[in-house]
Amino acid sequence: MENGGPRAWLLMAAGDNRGHGGNAGYDDQVDAYYSWDSNVPNSKKLAVGDPIAVWDKERLLGVSVIEEIETSRGTKVLNRCPRCGTTRISLRKKALPRYRCMKSACHHEFDDPRVDVAEVDQFTARYDAGWTSLEGLIDAQDVRRLTVHEGDFNAMRPIDWHALENALVERRADRAVARMTGRMPQIERHTRDGIIIDMPQGFRHAVVRVRRGQRQFRDQTLARQGSICAFTGGAPARVLDAGHLYSYAKLGEHHEHGGLMLRRDIHRLFDDGVLAVDPARLRVDVAPELESYPQYAKLHDRPLTVDLRDEQVDWLGKHWDEHRGAVPDLR
Structure with a gap:
């Protein structure tokens, strides 16, 4: 639950703009599934039934609800700064040396990263059945305003569900909202000490029903x-x-x-x-x-x-x- 509503997520789509911490990137198809691993912040917090919004740092691409999360064990190649060991390195398009460490206390520049191989849990969330393409409906600045934590730069970050819902309705994407809510766990409203609280009902049943x-x-x-x-x-x-x-x-x-x-x-x-x-x-x-x-x-x-x-x-x-x-x- 985030801000009194269902837990929802903003996912950064793969491509040149998706920061992937010195690794080889991820296999994404934005209108069908999203991949990540256990090294990524919030990696184990996403769940079946969570609403998602996918963007590419420039605009909203679409929305859906997670139907299934596949998990497997695998390896991940990590490119590190040879001086401080962080994976927060940037491959530069024109400048030399080719790499620059993005850690504020380092900023080392180098031609070849240190390569490590780590064992990780790999995750793929499928959401194609409920996908609604909304490319460009909300620009980057307004998308960032919808996040729960201001200044959150993670590829997978919490988003305020009610703020997202309102933003879509204001832009006449009512059907997208209806499609999402129809696939989310049922929410029951309760009053506690005069405050309205949204509580999910029957979530475990919804998980089984969507996946099987x-x-x-x-x-x-x-x-x-x-x-x-x-x-x-x-x-x-x-x-x-x-x-x-x-x-x-x-x-x-x-x-x-x-x-x-x-x-x-x-x-x-x-x-x-x-x-x-x-x-x-x-x-x-x-x-x-x-x-x-x-x-x-x-x-x-x-x-x-x-x-x-x-x-x-x-x-x-x-x-x-x-x-x-x-x-x-x-x-």
């Missing part, structure tokens, strides 16, 4: 459907999600024929209900708010690119009733 079977569900759906988005056609498997045709957050289980492979942007829009399927004609319906985007507007009234089982048609009918009402939107 997601990868198997995707593998099975991909094997049946192939590398095809049901709305747009063929696509690389790495950009496809196994999208549930129902609210997994409500039902908490994977139905064998309860999903379709969907391109990630299509998956988000389907979850929001701005893309739907008319169950009577099995044709795509595009909500008016998407009509100004040609890539989505052209999908309207198109048939799906895959054959459906009766169970999938039933689920699509329930989704239609929820977002369109029982009467089709005839245009």
Whole structure:
């Protein structure tokens, strides 16, 4: 819990701007997973169910909720200052010598670091099912204001959940907030000595429910459907999600024929209900708010690119009733 709300994290995305303390960097895919190791501050504090915001030191990239954390044992190559031994060294782009120690008491300059190999715990947090891309919605200065501890420079640092929520709502990213809260542990409000306190309820159950079977569900759906988005056609498997045709957050289980492979942007829009399927004609319906985007507007009234089982048609009918009402939107 941070500042009376759910514990949330600001994660620095990999790339030239992610400081990685004299090591070889991390394998990140910002819209799917984030990697770190036990040498990183706060390494063991992140947990399934925690909301996250990912940035690159210049702007917000997106938000989600951690679904799963994979842990393994491995090694890490550390480049150290040959004088003081710190890993806080900087590889300079043009100046020579190539390296400079960033420790204030040292500032040694050198061509070759001292190389050590350390055993570490390695972590990968997956969050692709709930990912919402918000690239550039919040600039670096405003992102920093959302952190819990002013002046925190860690790659993984606590962020004020309520401040983040308000910032997103102010910028009309209400759906991103709704998608996150739907995947977070339930929060119950209590009053203690006149102060409202948010307390998580059923967290252990939420952890089990989010983690169990997601990868198997995707593998099975991909094997049946192939590398095809049901709305747009063929696509690389790495950009496809196994999208549930129902609210997994409500039902908490994977139905064998309860999903379709969907391109990630299509998956988000389907979850929001701005893309739907008319169950009577099995044709795509595009909500008016998407009509100004040609890539989505052209999908309207198109048939799906895959054959459906009766169970999938039933689920699509329930989704239609929820977002369109029982009467089709005839245009």
